[in-house]
Structures are given as C-alpha cells and as structure tokens.
Amino acid sequence: MALPGINELVSLDGKCAIVTGAAQGFGAAIARRLGEAGAAVFVADRNVEGAEQSAERLRNLGYNATACSVDIADRGKVTALVDAAAERTGRVDILVNNAGIYSNYYFAQMPPQEFADTVSVNVVGTFQMSQEVVQRMVADRQGGSIVNIASVDAFNTSAEGLAHYTTSKHAIGGMTKSMAIELAAHSIRVNAVCPGAAMTEGAIALVTAGAPEGIDVEAQWDGIKERTPLRRLCDPDDVARAVLFLASDMAAFVTGAFLVVDGGILVQPLEGYVPPSGH
Numbered sequence: 001m002a003l004p005g006i007n008e009l010v011s012l013d014g015k016c017a018i019v020t021g022a023a024q025g026f027g028a029a030i031a032r033r034l035g036e037a038g039a040a041v042f043v044a045d046r047n048v049e050g051a052e053q054s055a056e057r058l059r060n061l062g063y064n065a066t067a068c069s070v071d072i073a074d075r076g077k078v079t080a081l082v083d084a085a086a087e088r089t090g091r092v093d094i095l096v097n098n099a100g101i102y103s104n105y106y107f108a109q110m111p112p113q114e115f116a117d118t119v120s121v122n123v124v125g126t127f128q129m130s131q132e133v134v135q136r137m138v139a140d141r142q143g144g145s146i147v148n149i150a151s152v153d154a155f156n157t158s159a160e161g162l163a164h165y166t167t168s169k170h171a172i173g174g175m176t177k178s179m180a181i182e183l184a185a186h187s188i189r190v191n192a193v194c195p196g197a198a199m200t201e202g203a204i205a206l207v208t209a210g211a212p213e214g215i216d217v218e219a220q221w222d223g224i225k226e227r228t229p230l231r232r233l234c235d236p237d238d239v240a241r242a243v244l245f246l247a248s249d250m251a252a253f254v255t256g257a258f259l260v261v262d263g264g265i266l267v268q269p270l271e272g273y274v275p276p277s278g279h
C-alpha cells in the first residue's frame with residue numbers, strides 16, 4: 001500500500017484553525033506555521049490591535065489569516081468567535097488553546113483575585129473555547145485536533161511565585177487527558193505541548209516589570225539557559241513546529257500526549273547535574 005507523502009501529511013490545506021492569544025509570543029508563531037501549512041487561521045486575541053497586526057503579517061506572507069477579538073474568559077465572546085469562524089469556513093478543524101497569563105507572587109501573599117484570574121483565563125478559558133469547538137465537531141462528525149499549550153509547569157513548578165500558574169497548567173494536563181479519552185470516539189484528538197521558558201513579549205514584560213512581592217524574576221530567568229541541556233531558551237517557533245505536528249495527520253494516532261519542548265530541562269537529574277560540555 002502506498003504511503004501518503006510527507007507534504008500531504010503535514011498539509012492543512014482546506015482546514016480552519018483557531019489560535020487563541022495569537023497577537024504575539026507563541027500564539028503568533030503557531031498561527032504562522034499553521035498558515036504556512038495551508039490552514040485558514042483565525043488569529044484570536046483580546047488585544048485586537050495586536051491580532052490585526054499579527055494577521056496582517058501572515059497575509060503579507062501569502063497566508064490566509066483573519067484577526068478576531070476574544071476574551072476566552074468570557075463565554076459570550078467565545079461563542080461569538082467560534083460561530084463566526086465556523087460560519088466563514090464551514091467548520092473548525094483545529095483549535096490551539098494558547099492564550100494564557102502568568103505573574104509572580106509568593107503563595108502566602110498572593111492576591112486571591114490574581115489566583116482566580118489566572119484560573120479563569122488559563123483553565124476556564126481553555127474549557128470554554130474547547131467546549132464550543134467540540135460541540136460543533138461532534139455535531140458535524142468530521143473529527144478534529146485540539147492542542148493545549150501547557151508548560152513544563154504541568155509537571156513541576158519551575159520557580160517560586162508560580163502557585164497559581166502551576167495549578168492552572170496541571171489543570172490543563174488533566175483536561176487534556178480527560179478530553180482525549182472522551183472525544184476519541186468522535187475522532188477528535190487532544191494533546192498538549194509543554195514548552196520551557198521563552199522570552200516572548202509576555203515574558204519580557206514580566207521580567208522588566210519585576211515582581212511586586214519581591215521575587216527576583218530576572219534572577220529566575222538568568223541561568224535557565226545554562227541549566228538547559230540544549231543550552232538555549234525555547235524559541236516560539238520550537239513550539240509552533242510541535243503544534244503543527246500534533247495538529248496535522250503526522251500525528252494521526254496521537255492523542256492524550258504531552259509533547260515537552262524544553263531542551264531537556266525536565267529530564268535532567270535534580271542536583272549536581274553538569275550539562276554536556278560538547279564532545
């Protein structure tokens with residue numbers, strides 16, 4: 001039996017993809033790769049101007065991109081976005097739940113609202129986007145692929161001051177597993193990408209703003225590169241490539257998986273580890 005060619009496997013021609021948080025950072029890089037693979041990409045973000053600019057950059061590259069306004073924590077706006085995307089392209093084939101927020105507060109001093117907001121966007125937002133898309137995918141019986149952007153914090157907390165964030169990313173892990181099991185019967189694959197630290201626009205803002213509770217955010221980021229076996233930070237396109245793999249037929253038999261994109265930082269021994277010096 002002839003195998004499908006590699007271009008066919010990776011192609012998203014004729015598919016519709018929604019990427020949340022795609023105005024900047026990982027989301028913009030993900031939207032770019034999905035657009036390059038042929039998908040009609042909905043660049044969704046609560047930063048409308050940023051989404052317009054991101055979509056414009058993709059259109060200038062010859063890709064099919066439409067900017068959309070959404071606050072994923074607001075169910076009404078989520079429903080409107082998914083309705084608009086489905087109406088325009090016929091159906092939603094791919095959803096990338098990338099939008100997320102992060103900040104630094106020691107647990108004892110963390111404002112309860114900060115904890116609630118983080119869970120509201122990262123967890124409830126991902127649930128709402130997914131449920132709206134899944135209900136349509138189930139109804140039209142054509143399957144689909146959902147990729148949740150988790151973090152290495154879905155496994156371990158990567159630094160102090162991240163209890164809210166780490167909680168939210170563990171929850172994304174649980175949601176990914178539950179969705180994968182329940183939705184497999186509908187040919188909907190659900191996977192997570194777990195990136196390591198990257199200097200995205202959001203991360204740069206966090207570092208330059210410092211942390212109100214006295215956490216030295218800059219010190220947290222210094223040295224990550226040295227502790228990473230591949231000796232660099234994550235690049236947004238590293239994440240985008242992993243998402244393209246999971247979204248495409250390259251990953252046709254992959255569901256409930258956690259694809260860690262961290263340069264090896266999670267698997268190294270905890271203490272006394274000396275990264276390879278080159279040999």
Ligand SMILES: NC(=O)c1ccc[n+]([C@@H]2O[C@H](COP(=O)([O-])OP(=O)(O)OC[C@H]3O[C@@H](n4cnc5c(N)ncnc54)[C@H](O)[C@@H]3O)[C@@H](O)[C@H]2O)c1
Nearest residue numbers: 021023025026046071072098099100151197198200201202
């Ligand atoms: N940067 C890192 O080191 C890192 C590492 C691991 C995982 N992540 C995860 O990757 C994802 C993207 O992170 P990033 O660093 O690119 O962030 P970023 O702050 O640079 O970009 C996030 C985008 O999401 C949008 N957004 C935030 N809340 C939203 C909401 N309620 N509705 C719609 N859009 C919203 C923002 O406007 C922004 O454009 C997040 O889920 C984050 O937790 C980041």
